[in-house]
Amino acid sequence: MERSLGAEHDALLFDLDGTVYRGGEVIKGAASTVSRARDSGITIRYVTNNASKPPEAVADNLNTLGVPAAVSEISTSAQAGAALLAERLPLGAPVLVVGTAALAEELVAVGLSPVRTTDAGPVAVLQGHSPDTTWADLAEACLAIRAGAVWVACNRDATLPTERGELPGNGALVAALREATGSFPLVAGKPERTLLDRAVASAAARRPIVVGDRLETDILGAGRAGVPSLMVLSGVSTPAELLAAPPEYRPDHVAADVTALELPAAASRISEQTAWKIDTAGAGLTLAAVNGADNRPEESGTYPWSRLSALRALCAAWWSEGGGDVEVLFEDSTAETALRELGLYRLDGERFATAATG
Numbered sequence: 001m002e003r004s005l006g007a008e009h010d011a012l013l014f015d016l017d018g019t020v021y022r023g024g025e026v027i028k029g030a031a032s033t034v035s036r037a038r039d040s041g042i043t044i045r046y047v048t049n050n051a052s053k054p055p056e057a058v059a060d061n062l063n064t065l066g067v068p069a070a071v072s073e074i075s076t077s078a079q080a081g082a083a084l085l086a087e088r089l090p091l092g093a094p095v096l097v098v099g100t101a102a103l104a105e106e107l108v109a110v111g112l113s114p115v116r117t118t119d120a121g122p123v124a125v126l127q128g129h130s131p132d133t134t135w136a137d138l139a140e141a142c143l144a145i146r147a148g149a150v151w152v153a154c155n156r157d158a159t160l161p162t163e164r165g166e167l168p169g170n171g172a173l174v175a176a177l178r179e180a181t182g183s184f185p186l187v188a189g190k191p192e193r194t195l196l197d198r199a200v201a202s203a204a205a206r207r208p209i210v211v212g213d214r215l216e217t218d219i220l221g222a223g224r225a226g227v228p229s230l231m232v233l234s235g236v237s238t239p240a241e242l243l244a245a246p247p248e249y250r251p252d253h254v255a256a257d258v259t260a261l262e263l264p265a266a267a268s269r270i271s272e273q274t275a276w277k278i279d280t281a282g283a284g285l286t287l288a289a290v291n292g293a294d295n296r297p298e299e300s301g302t303y304p305w306s307r308l309s310a311l312r313a314l315c316a317a318w319w320s321e322g323g324g325d326v327e328v329l330f331e332d333s334t335a336e337t338a339l340r341e342l343g344l345y346r347l348d349g350e351r352f353a354t355a356a357t358g
């Protein structure tokens with residue numbers, strides 16, 4: 001019997017928002033998938049770019065939502081940022097904090113001294129997201145960076161997903177300081193390696209896999225860390241972005257959600273699909289269903305003529321041609337339905353966008 005995708009790995013490195021939960025709601029199947037993986041002996045790590053909360057609060061929130069989590073399973077960009085500075089500074093060195101009290105506590109944990117003004121003579125700046133960050137906080141950081149302080153950003157996520165929509169994230173304020181100082185920070189979180197490397201090391205993993213929803217953080221970070229990845233379509237990145245993604249942004253697997261970890265690895269692997277024919281000879285791609293396709297509902301992306309199997313086939317074919325933006329056409333009604341469900345029908349102008357027409 002073929003092993004599941006999860007069972008092929010000794011550690012599952014989960015992103016959180018858009019992967020395990022969305023806003024205040026658990027994504028369908030996530031809690032049970034994580035529980036069964038833990039019960040089978042697979043190591044779990046929750047790897048988040050969010051630097052505003054301590055690991056205890058992250059674990060408490062997951063447990064409240066019904067997702068099992070221990071504090072030791074939480075890896076945050078705040079921890080990674082503090083670790084980066086600890087490698088570069090002597091014990092007790094003053095570090096200007098732009099972020100929450102939880103971020104300051106991570107500095108204390110590694111033997112550094114958090115401060116809030118340049119009057120304290122900071123030799124470094126650690127910047128993470130806080131909804132309470134003000135112009136005055138950025139002004140202090142600006143002065144310190146201009147004076148030569150080492151600058152570490154916990155992450156450079158431009159936006160933060162909320163129930164109200166995408167709001168400015170830490171990366172938006174990092175960009176403001178870049179403009180004001182002409183400097184560039186070291187980055188601790190995804191897609192840079194520090195956060196993922198620490199998560200892999202803490203799990204003592206030899207065969208980890210990253211599971212996430214964002215191409216530009218989770219998947220790119222996995223590639224940089226030399227770890228295979230599963231992209232889930234339960235969060236931010238879209239099928240159009242995936243199809244047109246540059247090589248370094250390409251996952252090994254794609255699925256609707258994390259329940260794909262309980263299916264055979266082949267079910268989510270980006271590869272040729274026997275149910276679909278892809279013609280790359282024209283100006284773009286042409287999708288056609290083969291072998292008696294019909295329009296039965298998809299279940300977990302395993303139905304041969306599902307939209308997800310079409311996406312895997314399209315990616316495999318197009319990436320072998322080099323990739324980039326592409327027009328996708330259809331030859332039959334089954335292919336048309338798949339393209340519509342994937343959002344690959346009359347799209348234009350998005351990030352990594354693939355223009356598609358029928």
